[in-house]
Amino acid sequence: MNPRPIDQTPSRLQSPLRARQKRSQVSRACDWCRQRRIKCDSYSPCTNCKARGGNCTKDAAEITSLPRAYREIEALRRQVEDLQGELRKQRAERENDVSSLSINISTPELSVSESICSEQDEARKTVWEGIHLRTARSANETWYGPSSLFSFMGRIANFLSLNFEQAHSHDQMLPDSVSRRLSGPLLGPEHDSSRNHSESQTKNTVATGAYLTPTQEEYFLDLYWNAYHTSLFPILDESEFKQHYRSLWTASGNTRSDSALVDIVVALGMQYGISMLPTMRQQLVVDDNDATIAGRWYYRRCQTLLAYELESPTLATLQCHLLSTVYLCCGSFQNMADSTCAMAVRAAHMLGLHLEPPQSMPRRDREIRKRVWWALCSLDSKIGMKLGRPFLLHQSNTTPTLPGDDVEVAMLSGSSFAPLGDNATWLSFNLQNTKLFLAARAAYTAFFDRDLPLQNGQTMWDDFKVLENQAQFLQPFVERLEQWTEGVPSTLTTRRKDGGRPFANDGTALEIEQFAPLWLQRQRIILELMYHNLNANILRPFISFVPTPSSTLAEEMAFRCARHAIALTNITHQALSSTTILSGWHEAFQWQWNSAMTLVGFVLAYPQSPFTAASRSAIALSVSVFDIFGNSFAVAGSAANIVRNLITKIDFLAKRAWHNQYVSNTKEASNQEMVPPSITELHAEPLMNNGSTVFHTGDAGTLEFNDLTMESMQDVLHMAFDIDQWSDLSGLWPGVGAGGNTVRD
Template identity: 60%
Template sequence: MSAAFSNTAPGASESHGAKPGVSRFGSAPQPRRKRSQVVRACDWCRKHRVKCDSHSPCSNCAKRGGECSNESVTETSLPLAHREIERLRRKVQELELELRQERARSLASSSLSPPALSVSSEYADSSRINFWGGIRMSTARSPHKTWYGPSSLFYFIGRINSFLDGTLQQPCSADHMLLDSSSRRLDEPTATPEPEEPSHGYSADPTGSPVTKATYLSPTQEEYFLDLFWQSYHTSLFPILDEAGFKEHYRSLWTASGNTRKPSALVDIVVAMCMQYGMSMLPAVKQQDFGDNNDAAIAGRWHYRRSQTLLARELESPNVSTLQCHLLCCIYLCCGSFQNMADSACGLAVRAAYMLGLHLDPPLSMPQREREMRKRLWWALYVLDSKIGMKLGRPFLLPHLSNATPSLPGDDLEAALQSGSNFAPLGDNITWLSFNLQQAKLFRAARTVHTAFYDRSPNVDDGRTMWDDQQALASHAEFIRPCMRGLDQWAAGVPVALTTKRQNNAAAFSTDVSALDIEQFAPLWLQRQRLLLELMYHNLCTNLYRPFISFVSAPTSAVAEEAAIKCALHAMALTNIMHQVLLTTTILAGWHEAFQLQWNAAITLVGFVLSHPHSASAAEARKAIDLSVAVFDIFSNSFAVATSAAKIMRDLGAKVDFLKQQQGQSDTSLPQANEAAVQMMMPGNSKILDNVLSMPDISTVSKTWDGALSCDDLNTASMQDVFNMAFAVDEWSNLDSLWPNMDQTMPEQYILGL
């Protein structure tokens, strides 16, 4: 060791065993150099236990000329590790959020625990998670309640009723919300018909079913109604029948004598639909001459019943004809306003479609005519399922934009030539099938918005709704704004041949109130196609914007207010179009769906005026309510239910004016105010009526009531009666209760209720 010391020159570096930072000869400590951090030594340095550095290649490997493993090593450090940890934490949080949302959506579809909308609502266990909720109502047929979702008109009526209950401060019992009609007397037994010898109008059924042993239509009468189908439902709803093939099939059913026809479920349901439509086109007086004199909306029910009996035999082995029957039965029930029965029929159609493999693209080995028919059937079912799901607020039965969904049906000249129908082309490769294609695209765009909107959580506390939180309402309004561009793009892409021109060069599908310029010499089916596309567009936009009509007194955000106004503008556009068309043409005469679209728009306008009395559009919306009354008066010549709708809207219009007057916002004179108030108290309020007649002006009435209304006062009972009728318009009881008189072509003992 001494030799080692003696050989060390003064000022030399510290030896291996020296204390760090201090010279061996006691000189002043030198500052220690910072050690170079090495992420990972290369393989050669680790093997030989020598110090490596962070160079690539390292100094040792560079000197020896060998391969350095540092070139393949990824550099890591503590900050990088922290950033990676944070990234993984965020990813876990995102996945957990997606899992919670997915679980919540599955629970929301089965949970029935919405906030109370009205005294007539009944909900499930409130402990379940439910983002949107719904409303339970008993139909006119049964005391049992059925559920309607947040997009349904029933739910919106419930919100209106809840608002009026709070305004009038006196809720009424649930019984006051249903009409006291014969359909509610369910305890009366129905007589079972006795079998009878087969009638000459229909061949005997081997099963001995009494339904098939009745006299229906003569061959001449059937031919008359069948001819209506090809110019109406075939062109302006769903082209799901091969016209040439159907007519050939119909001719094959008649025997040589020409007096009897073989059973056919498809022919019977087509006849039933056309009887429903054809009878509705006739004035009420002429409807009585034909047969039942109660309501044309359930004309053809005997053919419908017979079709159902025959269809039951095909449930185990369905074919394309079976699916066509289910689809047409659903349409028949929809036109008769049997919403739940139509929903059930749609479910049968969906299952039959899956059994037939229509959810897959047809193979190329199949003839083009058959391939196109299968596509039209699938997309007709998609549109029908979308209509019912959005109208009733219930889950859809068919997937949306699934990878297995077949492509859209063709509408070119080749597809039209092979469709079995002969209609002139419209130019620019547009045919009578183009309406069907555009209708499918419209519902695909609308359903995309509907699904995205109602799958989104309102982000409110338990027991609250989106309308209780203005921030949540504004957030949803911001969310739906870009979504609605899909419908705007659809409207911009509709071929000119399928649009109705406007006066003053206004754009088609706009909310401009300019009058339509209906082409006088266009075929009736084309005129109807053009109108139905525009009416359905306005109806879907109305429904998608309707959630932003809020009855909360707190001020809403500008974006939510804008959405509510758009809802009213689309409802007003629909009403203006409907009024002009019904007043000047017969294009929509007897068209049941047009009446239902108008009813939806009218109730929406009532809600808008009640919730936005200060809006610049409130005055125009109030005028549109009066216009809807005129529309219902025209429809009342065809539909019995339209008479009830007109009465409801008259009462609602008067009550809207009265509530506006109570807020000091009325623009009418005082004598007119008194007259409106008097009209609202008919009948059963004679005491109040006498008081009002004896009062000089409305201010006296206000002082007498002292700012509060009770059930004995003006509005509560009469208001509940009105909404009673409003609930009942879309939910008739059953076919026979609405049509008590028997068909003159049907023996009395074969009257069967649905």
Template identity: 55%
Template structure:
């Protein structure tokens, strides 16, 4: 009974309490077959259903797309792009590394260790990759199309040119204040001919005289050639000026021997020589520019300005060169280089660029891009090297100045830099005293070349990077892109700083009160050695001025106008640009007002004009900038410099007029803005001083008590329509200064009478 009762009770309990349902195994996603038949699946591969029926078990599920995974995919692709960029940059840098390897052994005698380290650093900088996701190598920058004075067509200038910077200012005024200007209005309101023939009227702005050279008969004059003694005078000027400080492409002894052989019996006339003609033309251009305008008629005749002095010799040189172009020689290349120099000093920028391009092709034809063979004499080997690197200098200078692509590409085939020691100087044909420490008059040319190698490396790295960011915005409106570009340039500018630290002391101008050359700290007065020859004083001064001009141009893209993102590094670069312009202005002003070193030196005027417009743009862009007071004072010095140059250069008078108009209007606009400044904290001022190396010498009169840079709101300059239009017109006049010369002054009527007087009449 008991057992039966117990069994019955258990059964009853088991029946009344249901067994808990077994939990179904969770499956992330059923396989394709189970989903198609809508049956349960499991986590095994293959699943039980597919295994039992012998079918294929597959799961083609798409990975769910969520924001974190999207970010991870973007980062993966970005890293892949950077890896591909590194591979591409590595291939491109192989040629540049070969060039640097050849220059390692060219250390400055007094500091071989320093120069070797510098070469190694430059080699590393060339192989560095743009570690930025913004843009891509070999990117595209904008430029500006300008209608030059003597053509209805437009000419393109790149982003590093002063034309582009002035165009940015003009575009800022137009876009911000709804002032519309056609391309004709923007350019050439003060065309070249008006600087010489009188002011242009409003009605004549669209009817510029565009006669061809062969149609300019009413301006043709009788050819004005010199006597033997006069030619000798200007040849001597050339050896003391362009030969030592710009283009040492001639052997002085060989040239003089060639010159003597040209004179026929009686000494009243000489045979035509393209090389002699262009050297005489350069001597006349420089010699005439040293004189005040009241005395220039003895040199330039009726040409009205020393800029085109010697044009008859230049034209005859061109005519003679035509016979050599099919089978060029070393003399042909020398003429092309010197013609480019003559045209550049005469502000014929595009013609100079064309001659430089021709010089590049001629250099390749002559095989100068190859290391000279050992079978040549040491003198001939060094001559070929100096010619090649002078072509490199000329092309680099014009390419960076006008913002146009280079024709020369650095490669393993590039010859080593020329020697500049005592042996090389002895075989150069010139008799200049050595500088000590195995330095000679040729050492300037080598240091000059190294400077442009460093500058060109920074220039190429910066402008090969696309201006636009990944989202299509420009550098000036996208903060990450702006920071990336600023960091990129700052990294490559170290090459120029290393070059400045390695320049031999014999090639630097001392400073009073223990000042440092090549520094942008509050500059001290120059301490020019009164017992040094003029050519050496000029070499020292020009080397420093070229350095500041190059640095100013490289930093200038970071001067931006209107509302812009706040970037500390970019703003520091803008300040450095202004500091280099200020330093260049102070050096030029002291040299002109206390010495004769720069008298007649056209390139010094062009650098000063470049600095003046850069400072004007800086003051307009940053009315509360850190160096506003110093920049404004430097503009006053610019005006004094132009007044001094105006005694010899007609174009300097126009430059002074333009800058005076601009700064008067900008001062009126900046003063109300400066009154609303917010004081800087002392720590911020100290930070800026440590970064830029600049401290205001007179804080009480400084306008830099405001913020470091203008903010995007309370610092904008307020202009009415009339003021904007007036500013716009004045900026448009500035385009004419760099291309002011009148082609009718350069080209006479090339009739048979002119050619016959030169022994060149008849057919080609």
């Protein structure tokens, strides 16, 4: 095949080369082309979008130069700084608003929070762990917050575990209490062995319960009016209640119609009245020999009747929920009380009690609605701070004003108590009690809602700077609690001997007015005991089991806590030993138990403080208080035994610390050539800073350390951990009931 001639090259080689056309530049491609990374042009719409049906837009942010980008970044940085500054300012204003709470405020704002997770909660970082314990019959654990006595006793247990080198299990620190034997204050052990009760069985049990005669009911109703009505919550109209009660009886006078409100009032009267009787006389009235669940058949029938009112509650329904919560608290069923209080909160909002009553409503009705609402607020505050759980009520702008206490309101209340003078009436106690809880609640909320600069896993007691900062932050709130005492009418205060001041913790004895009505004397004592109890609880977190510097505000707060607990013990002992003012008052016993365990922790944490000897004496005095209460209900007698044993453990640790100090001083003296006599002379017993000895042998008994084993120490602490839920002696000796009789499940 002949080769192809050169001049027969392809046409593409023969055609002249054309210059490559330069692509037109566009400042920015359209969004459709940019998304597909293809070329775009300056037409609108561009050629690609027109040919392929694309959406030719340029809505994206305009591209900027590098200097402009830097300027944008700087502007954003300044904006972030401004927002952070505004946030800090708002937080400071919020803290100032809380700290500026006035005790004389006429309309504190409280209502149910609209959301569990508020903006303030989202900003919080500090988590207070609390403690998980099995305090009920169920095997499930229950959480108690950092302000609860359970949490503080957990810290005591950890301290003792380190000192005795033996772990104290939280699960083993709970006694065999009523709440662990019974599902509730409804059925006895013989009926409560099975949880599967049919509705018919429950109704039959309620119908065949132990009920009183008309005369007996009248007796316990009178006890209620002179006790809980005047010295706790005046939420009932006495005249209307008595008229309603009379209308329930049949013509024969042998039976009456069912009434949930009457039943719960009778139950409270029985619980209080039976607790005032000696133990031997209680056996004639109370089954199971326990005053804390006296009236439980009436309580059970009340709950059965309330089940029909849940969909359409009335004011009487709410009053029943409130009084049921009080009954459960006194009976040591704390979790049931918490749940019942939550039902009361919902019922109150269904009834619109969180709103200011209209002026068109008669003043008598307006005032009773206000008293019920603020009683619920006080009860919610009491339970929340006692158990360390979130409040059910929070700040709002729709809260009614505080109830009145003037003479006109007292005359419209339905009760016929004479005025007290000094512009005070029997309702003034309720008003002052509400203000006290508002002040204490403000301090509690400020303390536990504050964000703390802690590392992961750290607590406030691990960083003394944080602890001291918290003390400085809480100082204004503590001062406002003291200012509250200045607004209490003189007719509601108890005078002191030797020139002492009411509500002071200087140790002066009470000068109880001899010819004052019993209900007025009780109002005065309870108001003062509640003041010391709330102060001790608020200041108790400053008791640190970790060594801290001396002469600090945090240490001063711990000392104040001990002084309030000592004052409460002295007042309770004097009132019980010389009067009948607090006889059968279950809450007074719980306050005393709270103070006794607080002082136990204080003495362990501060063995050389100026208030240790006085605290140690107050612990011994609390044994006498429990002995007096023990004449009426068994839980107090068991508390006395536990505190006696804890005193022995405290003195054992103090003596061991003194012995170690003695050995250390002896070694130092032996290394010196000449030892002054003042250095080598040691007392036979350890001394406190004020020169008094640690050890006592009066109420605590003779100290015997030979038979003191680690097991016995642990057993005692186990029993101590949940004493406010006891109702018999079976926690001390399982299987043995009151009077030494064997209990058979």
